[in-house]
Amino acid sequence: SAAARRRPEGYRRPGGPEGVRRALLEEGAYTRYRAFQAANHARRAVRSTVRAGRRQAGALIRDHQYRAALRRPVDPHLAVFSAYWNRGVACNPAAIAAKLAELAPHIHPVWVVTARNAALLPPGTDHVVPGTRRYWETLATAKYLVNNVNFPNAVVKRPDAVHVQTHHGTPLKRMGLDQMAYPAAAQGLDFDALLERVDKWDYSVSANSHTTRMWERAYPSRYVSLDHGYPRNDVYYTAGADEVRAVRERLGIAxxxxxxxxxxxxxxxxxxxxxxxxxxxxxxxxxxxxxxxxxxxxxxxxxxxxxxxxxxxxxxxxxxxxxxxxxxxxxxxxxxxxxxxxxxxxxxxxxxxx
Incomplete structure (x- = not known):
């Protein structure tokens, strides 16, 4: 066969199914090769079906656990924070959590953080990893839910829970419903699902009056706009020369x-x-x-x-x-x-x- 004729000197076949496949090609055993390929495809299809079944079963279990947790009373001393799609302690939620510790230390903060970023959390930070049982239980029972993006669509807005949307920028770009006429910017955004998420907001934190007008147009709903500036920017007024010098040293600026x-x-x-x-x-x-x-x-x-x-x-x-x-x-x-x-x-x- 051509595979055998063109085999480099000193060539050694790999082990496993790939080695068998190449051996059949070299022998010119095309009928057996096709049968071997068909068997491989069938095996992969079975594995894919099993994995899909496991994912579906896991989703059903998690949904059952979440629904059960929703029947428990809301914990008035529990607050959930998340920033930048569960990246860690950052942005406006971090500033709010810091002030919460000062003004209401009886409220326990829990951060939603991916397993990959959990190792980067400040020492002693209580956190939950998305998809875990405690994650859904915490989201179901927390009195306060604070995020600079949105929580998952599956999160239920309980009447006695408070959802605070802090956002994480000033809308120089088109956002929300303003993207409907710009499909390249929207990148397949589901606007109906977006509006359902927005309807869960109780408060929308705004950086300035321009932003307030833009959010109310791009994200129309019944939330209350808090036109007080971004909490993350307070540091620009509280940091002194010593803090600036310390940051520059950390960055290696002589x-x-x-x-x-x-x-x-x-x-x-x-x-x-x-x-x-x-x-x-x-x-x-x-x-x-x-x-x-x-x-x-x-x-x-x-x-x-x-x-x-x-x-x-x-x-x-x-x-x-x-x-x-x-x-x-x-x-x-x-x-x-x-x-x-x-x-x-x-x-x-x-x-x-x-």
Whole structure:
């Protein structure tokens, strides 16, 4: 067979089913090869069916557990927090949780965090992992549910529970129902399901009066708008020089050096991100005394020589995975951004924005 004729010298077949498949090809045993392939397909189909059955059974069990927990009374001393799709302690929910510990220490906070991010939690943080029995029991019985995105569609809004939607930005982009005319931005968003989630909100925290008007149009419902500014931005008014110095030290910014934070985002009318700034050229123009804090590592190939050299020289610091972002703003002498609503937060510092 062609497979046998073209076999490289010293070639050794792999073990397992792949080795059997290649042996049959080399022997020209095409009838047995087709039978072997058919058997493999059948085996994979059975495994897929078994896995689907297990998932379905697990979902039924979890639904039963959740429904049973919903029959229990609401715990007035329990609050659930989540941020950025269960990433960890961050953003407005984190600021609210911190103030809650100060003003109402009798209320116990529990964070929803993925198993992957649980190891990054501050020591002593009580948390639940999505999908677990305690996760559903906690969501079913908590008096307060605070999130900067939405909780899952399956979460029931109990009459005596309080849902607080804190959001996590200022709507420079089109959001919610405003995306209906822009399918590329909506990316298949289910607007009916979105409105059902919005109907569970009791309060919507707003950064400013512009945001309040935009949220009420993009997310129409009966919630109460709290037009008081974002809790996460309070730190810009409470942090002093010592806190700023400490953040800069953690980031490795030497005393006397200027720090510029570059924090762009994608544009909602484009399918992907189009880089509009040459970081190497910018770093050269700014000079040796300036450090670029770049919160955009996935926009650029890390192997690009100019940026790699800049990183080694200490003139570029990749802060794309650094949290909280408020500390990056405190550390930066100026902000360079492109289409990101971080500008509205940074404006609280009254520092230059480009």
């Amino acid at each position: 005393p006397g050096r200027r720090a510029v934070l570059y924090a762009p985002t994608h544009r909602d009318y484009e399918a992907g991100f189009t880089p509009r700034l040459d970081l190497a050229a910018l770093a050269d123009r700014l000079g040796e005394d300036t450090v670029l804090l770049v919160r955009a590592h996935y926009f650029y190939d890390p192997g690009l020589t100019p940026l790699a050299g800049l990183r080694r020289s200490g003139r570029v610091i990749d802060v794309s995975s650094y949290d909280p972002v408020e500390e990056l703003c405190l550390a930066a002498d100026a902000l360079v951004t492109d289409y990101s609503s971080i500008m509205f937060d940074y404006a609280n510092l009254d520092r230059p924005i480009v």
